[in-house]
Amino acid sequence: MPKANFQVEIPNTENLPKEKFNELKQYIDGLKSTEGALIQILHQAQEIFGYLPKEVQLFVARALGMPGSEVCGVVSFYSYFTTEPVGKHVISVCMGTACFVRGADKIVDRIAKKIGIGPEETTKDGFFTLKNIRCIGACGLAPVVMVDDKVYGRVKEEDIDDILDSYRKEEA
Amino acid sequence: MSTNNKDTVHITINGQEFDVPKDITILEASNRAGIKIPTLCHLDLHDLKAVNKAASCRVCMVEAHGRDVLVPSCVTTVWEGMEVTTNSLQAITARRIAVELLLSNHPNECFTCSKNLDCELQSLAHELGVREIKWSGEKQNFPKDISSDALVRDASKCIMCRRCETMCNEVQTCGILSAMGRGFDAIVGPAFNIPMVESSCTYCGQCVAVCPTAALTEVNHTYKVWEALNDPDKHVIVQTAPAIRVALGELFGMEPGTIVTGKLVTALKRMGFNSVFDTDFAADLTIMEEASELINRIENNGTLPMLTSCCPAWVKFIEHQFPELLDVPSTCKSPHIMFGIIAKTYYAKKLGIDPNKIVVVSVMPCIAKKAESARPELTKDHKNNVDIVVTTRELGAMIKEAGIDFSNLPDSDFDHVLGESTGASVIFGTTGGVIEAALRTAYEWMTGEELKDVEFKQLRGLDGIREASVAVGDMNLNIGIAHGLGNARKILEDIRDGKSKYHAIEIMACPGGCIGGGGQPYHHGNDEIVKKRQEAIYKEDRSKTLRKSHENPEIIKLYEEFLGKPLSKKSHELLHTHYEKRERI
Amino acid sequence: MQIKSLEELIKIKEKSYKSVYLRQHHNNDSDEIETRNATEDEISKNIIVCGGTGCLATDSAKLIKNLELILKARGYDHKVKVIRTGCFGFCEQGPIVKIDPDNIFYVKVHPQDAKEIIDEHIIKGKKIERLLYIEPVEGKKIEQHDDMPFYKKQMRIALRNCGLINPEDIYEYIAFKGYEALGRSLTTMSPEEVIEVITKSGLRGRGGGGFPTGLKWQYTRASEGTTKYIICNGDEGDPGAFMDRSILEGDPHTILESMAIAGYAIGAQRGFVYIRAEYPLAIERLNIAIKQAREVGLLGKNLFGTDFHFDIELKYGAGAFVCGEETALIHSMEGKRGEPHYKPPYPAQKGYRGKATCVNNVETFANITSIILNGHEWFSSIGTEKSKGTKVFALAGKINNVGLVEVPMGTTLREIIYEIGGGIQNHAKFKAVQTGGPSGGVITEKNLDTPIDYESLSAIGSMMGSGGMIVMDEHNCMVNISKFYLEFITDESCGRCTPCRVGTKRMYELLNKISSGEGTLEDLDALKQLCHMIKGSSLCGLGQTAPNPVLSTMHYFWDEYLSHVKDKYCPTGECKNLSKYSINPDKCVGCTACARVCPVDCISGEPKKTFIIDESICIKCGACFDACKFNAVIKP
Numbered sequence A: 001m002p003k004a005n006f007q008v009e010i011p012n013t014e015n016l017p018k019e020k021f022n023e024l025k026q027y028i029d030g031l032k033s034t035e036g037a038l039i040q041i042l043h044q045a046q047e048i049f050g051y052l053p054k055e056v057q058l059f060v061a062r063a064l065g066m067p068g069s070e071v072c073g074v075v076s077f078y079s080y081f082t083t084e085p086v087g088k089h090v091i092s093v094c095m096g097t098a099c100f101v102r103g104a105d106k107i108v109d110r111i112a113k114k115i116g117i118g119p120e121e122t123t124k125d126g127f128f129t130l131k132n133i134r135c136i137g138a139c140g141l142a143p144v145v146m147v148d149d150k151v152y153g154r155v156k157e158e159d160i161d162d163i164l165d166s167y168r169k170e171e172a
Numbered sequence B: 001m002s003t004n005n006k007d008t009v010h011i012t013i014n015g016q017e018f019d020v021p022k023d024i025t026i027l028e029a030s031n032r033a034g035i036k037i038p039t040l041c042h043l044d045l046h047d048l049k050a051v052n053k054a055a056s057c058r059v060c061m062v063e064a065h066g067r068d069v070l071v072p073s074c075v076t077t078v079w080e081g082m083e084v085t086t087n088s089l090q091a092i093t094a095r096r097i098a099v100e101l102l103l104s105n106h107p108n109e110c111f112t113c114s115k116n117l118d119c120e121l122q123s124l125a126h127e128l129g130v131r132e133i134k135w136s137g138e139k140q141n142f143p144k145d146i147s148s149d150a151l152v153r154d155a156s157k158c159i160m161c162r163r164c165e166t167m168c169n170e171v172q173t174c175g176i177l178s179a180m181g182r183g184f185d186a187i188v189g190p191a192f193n194i195p196m197v198e199s200s201c202t203y204c205g206q207c208v209a210v211c212p213t214a215a216l217t218e219v220n221h222t223y224k225v226w227e228a229l230n231d232p233d234k235h236v237i238v239q240t241a242p243a244i245r246v247a248l249g250e251l252f253g254m255e256p257g258t259i260v261t262g263k264l265v266t267a268l269k270r271m272g273f274n275s276v277f278d279t280d281f282a283a284d285l286t287i288m289e290e291a292s293e294l295i296n297r298i299e300n301n302g303t304l305p306m307l308t309s310c311c312p313a314w315v316k317f318i319e320h321q322f323p324e325l326l327d328v329p330s331t332c333k334s335p336h337i338m339f340g341i342i343a344k345t346y347y348a349k350k351l352g353i354d355p356n357k358i359v360v361v362s363v364m365p366c367i368a369k370k371a372e373s374a375r376p377e378l379t380k381d382h383k384n385n386v387d388i389v390v391t392t393r394e395l396g397a398m399i400k401e402a403g404i405d406f407s408n409l410p411d412s413d414f415d416h417v418l419g420e421s422t423g424a425s426v427i428f429g430t431t432g433g434v435i436e437a438a439l440r441t442a443y444e445w446m447t448g449e450e451l452k453d454v455e456f457k458q459l460r461g462l463d464g465i466r467e468a469s470v471a472v473g474d475m476n477l478n479i480g481i482a483h484g485l486g487n488a489r490k491i492l493e494d495i496r497d498g499k500s501k502y503h504a505i506e507i508m509a510c511p512g513g514c515i516g517g518g519g520q521p522y523h524h525g526n527d528e529i530v531k532k533r534q535e536a537i538y539k540e541d542r543s544k545t546l547r548k549s550h551e552n553p554e555i556i557k558l559y560e561e562f563l564g565k566p567l568s569k570k571s572h573e574l575l576h577t578h579y580e581k582r583e584r585i
Numbered sequence C: 001m002q003i004k005s006l007e008e009l010i011k012i013k014e015k016s017y018k019s020v021y022l023r024q025h026h027n028n029d030s031d032e033i034e035t036r037n038a039t040e041d042e043i044s045k046n047i048i049v050c051g052g053t054g055c056l057a058t059d060s061a062k063l064i065k066n067l068e069l070i071l072k073a074r075g076y077d078h079k080v081k082v083i084r085t086g087c088f089g090f091c092e093q094g095p096i097v098k099i100d101p102d103n104i105f106y107v108k109v110h111p112q113d114a115k116e117i118i119d120e121h122i123i124k125g126k127k128i129e130r131l132l133y134i135e136p137v138e139g140k141k142i143e144q145h146d147d148m149p150f151y152k153k154q155m156r157i158a159l160r161n162c163g164l165i166n167p168e169d170i171y172e173y174i175a176f177k178g179y180e181a182l183g184r185s186l187t188t189m190s191p192e193e194v195i196e197v198i199t200k201s202g203l204r205g206r207g208g209g210g211f212p213t214g215l216k217w218q219y220t221r222a223s224e225g226t227t228k229y230i231i232c233n234g235d236e237g238d239p240g241a242f243m244d245r246s247i248l249e250g251d252p253h254t255i256l257e258s259m260a261i262a263g264y265a266i267g268a269q270r271g272f273v274y275i276r277a278e279y280p281l282a283i284e285r286l287n288i289a290i291k292q293a294r295e296v297g298l299l300g301k302n303l304f305g306t307d308f309h310f311d312i313e314l315k316y317g318a319g320a321f322v323c324g325e326e327t328a329l330i331h332s333m334e335g336k337r338g339e340p341h342y343k344p345p346y347p348a349q350k351g352y353r354g355k356a357t358c359v360n361n362v363e364t365f366a367n368i369t370s371i372i373l374n375g376h377e378w379f380s381s382i383g384t385e386k387s388k389g390t391k392v393f394a395l396a397g398k399i400n401n402v403g404l405v406e407v408p409m410g411t412t413l414r415e416i417i418y419e420i421g422g423g424i425q426n427h428a429k430f431k432a433v434q435t436g437g438p439s440g441g442v443i444t445e446k447n448l449d450t451p452i453d454y455e456s457l458s459a460i461g462s463m464m465g466s467g468g469m470i471v472m473d474e475h476n477c478m479v480n481i482s483k484f485y486l487e488f489i490t491d492e493s494c495g496r497c498t499p500c501r502v503g504t505k506r507m508y509e510l511l512n513k514i515s516s517g518e519g520t521l522e523d524l525d526a527l528k529q530l531c532h533m534i535k536g537s538s539l540c541g542l543g544q545t546a547p548n549p550v551l552s553t554m555h556y557f558w559d560e561y562l563s564h565v566k567d568k569y570c571p572t573g574e575c576k577n578l579s580k581y582s583i584n585p586d587k588c589v590g591c592t593a594c595a596r597v598c599p600v601d602c603i604s605g606e607p608k609k610t611f612i613i614d615e616s617i618c619i620k621c622g623a624c625f626d627a628c629k630f631n632a633v634i635k636p
Ligand SMILES: Cc1cc2nc3c(=O)[nH]c(=O)nc-3n(C[C@H](O)[C@H](O)[C@H](O)COP(=O)(O)O)c2cc1C
Pocket: C204, C205, C206, C207, C208, C209, C210, C211, C213, C233, C234, C235, C236, C237, C238, C321, C322, C323, C324, C325, C326, C327, C359, C360, C361, C362, C364, C365, C466, C540, C541, C542
């Protein structure tokens, strides 16, 4: 069974602590076999680092003895993986069909306008990341907006200000 | 009616009935029947074991009765009773729209494109009668990557046929190129879209050889050659590799496998080179050194096996992928580099020319040599051993540019001092050739006997990995041959795991060796062409009177007058090199 | 403890029965568990609270906590048990609470209602009127869920345990005959017999294609090789469909059990559930279920004392709709880019790791155990000629009762929308219902009486798909809906083949052009041509069906497309460039409501006089239209 290569060097970067690499290493080490486990490992890596920067992708590639292009090809294929750090709060607007027919597009527009960024972007201060997601299965509450894990159902455009301001206030 | 047995099926194509083997594709069946179906992503180099089954372009769609959607003929196998229509309105419309869609996301700058008139997409558009591109919209736009000395990546021209990916990953196992992103934004390229120069690319150029468009091409150095030729201060000499003479003719409409050595020399002379030399001369020189090194390693318990080192792509491959094995390759520089340094020392001295004024141009089947010639350790006194490398294709373009009527040129001979060569050096152009040449010399040196039959047939062919055990005196020399880096990888893994039983191994990065190099005229997926070039190489060998490197009189003279003997201090200084560990990305 | 025979299982079932007998099995199959009176020291009431994603989103976790705390405080915690189940299907009304054996159904229950439920209902035995469901058409209060129109026409086979059992307790599953079908298959039937029962039942794949399940099992069984795999496709990518998730969350064991049965039938010893990473709750419940099943020997070696071994692992998706396609799914499981490949070879011939593999959908599996227990005659007596059994739909959009409904095949759309779904929201006019998600099409009023099955939906230009059913009213623009689906497709296309990678992008651009008022008649033509080409030439089902929403809306709403192109007018006002808001001075009473909601303050006027809209500033958000109680705002 293919096992990981543990001689791999841990990259020296300021914002990616060594302990996190060690944690990832331990996880990979614990797997019975690394064959076909790339996606699973990337999930774990994203869990640990919050995102999958180049250094982490290359680290995984080297540990698994596969080309960096293959890891990058996989990471860039799946929308669940992100290569940029996300903001402190993630606003996810459901753009599933049920939410769409109940006006989710207008909700996104309104949020985008309010925080000045488009979907899949993060505000300059790193406070909010805006994301479009597909059906979270709360269609009964459409349109649905999630901030981090909190679900807001039957959201109206005019509710946006209050919802988002509450996070800013909490901060202040 | 058909005689039906188990191995064939009865099918109908465009109303004509055929019995065909049961496991072939509709495309193969149609080709056999003389019915042409256009293709684009499809690539099937049988002998080189390179098959691209992406089925992504959807240009080869045909109607199979009973199916409600069209089927891709390149990957659909025939079935009993199948009825196919290749030219129904639905099929030809679908094909044309597929090409129109590709063009709607394409720069369409054929005029200024390096692939103009040699581009599969362009000819397809022509063949399918594309007269307008109905679908306009956003185009992918990537800056050209000109970071490397060898290849240019112009991703905007990529049509996602995935041939390069198959080549680089499955055949070459380099893993440089992968599809990234998805949907309209998907693109094939190196990890993180880094510049090629930062990747572990070997510059073998196999991706270039199969890319149907100009998304991957070689760096064009022809202008530099023209500049040098027109600089009165420079003494410009040219060398041509063995594989050029059996391929160049293709660019002028000649049959693949036509040997054009004489015309080639004439053309180069007419272009204004001060001297026209043969890399074969340097190949003979390489054998002198490499055979000596092998004997030395055998006799003195040196590192075995010894791997040949005349292919720079292969050298870069081992540096990135097997840095722990850097002591196995021979330390010999590649032939054209040896040539360059000899030209700038021995030749310069002999003719009394300031080496700094000598410009060495290499005409190579290879794009890796472009990058190789820029390697820092291969420069002496801050001057490259070889100054400019152009490919077979670039030379063809220059001949056309110069207005030379190539097909009707008279023959001429290489210039002397560095122009003589033997049959041994000619076969450097094909897989198995280098080791066969080395064997011809090593045999005689080790046994002290004359080698009667110089043709080691067991070393020839196109199988990816070949081996032979050759009785040399009282020992059996175990020889291995691999072409294509995927095969090389297998051999290296054995060496790493201590399982290799060979004394000497020849490795060539390109499937087929240099005849299938990334700088050769495009074969457009037809591997018959590569085979014909190989036949021509062996024919050229047979036509030579001298067929062993150490019999080359100019080489003998070179040692007498300048180098002393193989592996001498001077040889080491000039003809040998070292390798370094490189990152893998 | 390990269960090593059918008899042992039955014993455990009888023991477990104690904890569930208060609950009524609204299962259509077989003998119901009879009710009996609780003795003094026994639990006498169950408070069943929905723990599905929808209800969790409306705070049901907190509600459960409150209920438990208060029970404890009142000293009732050993008499009344709070049970957290999977989705009841009626998410719109969530959180749902049901009290058994009283069979009282409360809706929209807030955490702060916990006290009242316990003090009034549990302790004093008084129903809480304000928490009862009010039926929207006639405004009546309904106590029991069996009486609700939403549930009346439903027939629950796949969803039989959702909202009934605690999915985190294997004994509750066993109490409702769980693992009996596996036990019987292994000990009394040959693999061929299992396949025969499934084949004869007429069960077809619920993942969209409708391929006969028995036949697929047979093919995989007949394939060469001794290593085979069974995969449960839990990718559920159709945006607006959530039945698979509900089953996985509400009844995970039925999937495990059915996969084991399938494994036995085709000759596989390993099964995988490929599940979206976006379904954390389903993942958690599956993990718990697998662990429990292993503990009692219902997964692992020598199941039911036979020589059959079977185990299951989870594989996670990572956000790619196309990974629902089986060949892409297999690539993804292998850790690669989820690009489909050309079939053949089919997974049944050459699938996961090159071995014969059978891929079935979650809901398909959810039917298996009932078929084995009740026989193929029972199953095939339900449904239409070619489509047997029931189908779960995720009913959503502009409809009153949003939720999951399971109905026999052959039920008409009208019954679903008007009887079960309670009609259109806000008394608006029905326009169309979209089925089959991004692969399907719209169905209009004139086809509402079509009995639903695979064939009849295809015949009217839509498809069954996975079961998403989105109801649209007069305010939904069909060009805009097409654009929405195409945007989804361009986001989700894997990019492998030309028609889908470039073609759908061009389709999206054309639709965008049309909805922004720049479309021409030639564009409509071009769009159609592109649709046909993409349908006929794409590599996988994603591309082959991507034009369906456009073709079907063009077919049924051609006038609407024409009006966008020729009259530069969007009848619904959804296409902003083609809409125009103004105030009818005859109707405006100057109430100021519109001016107050306008986000860009472009409505002016004095109170009690006519208001006007400054068109040059208006962003066409439609807020004024919704705000005006006097129908004075004209749109578009
Ligand atoms: C683009 C695309 C997406 C699909 N998504 C799903 C899905 O989310 N879930 C599913 O069960 N099947 C999906 N399918 C169908 C599967 O390929 C496969 O047919 C199915 O899982 C087989 O199971 P069944 O026979 O039980 O329906 C999808 C197919 C296509 C072409």
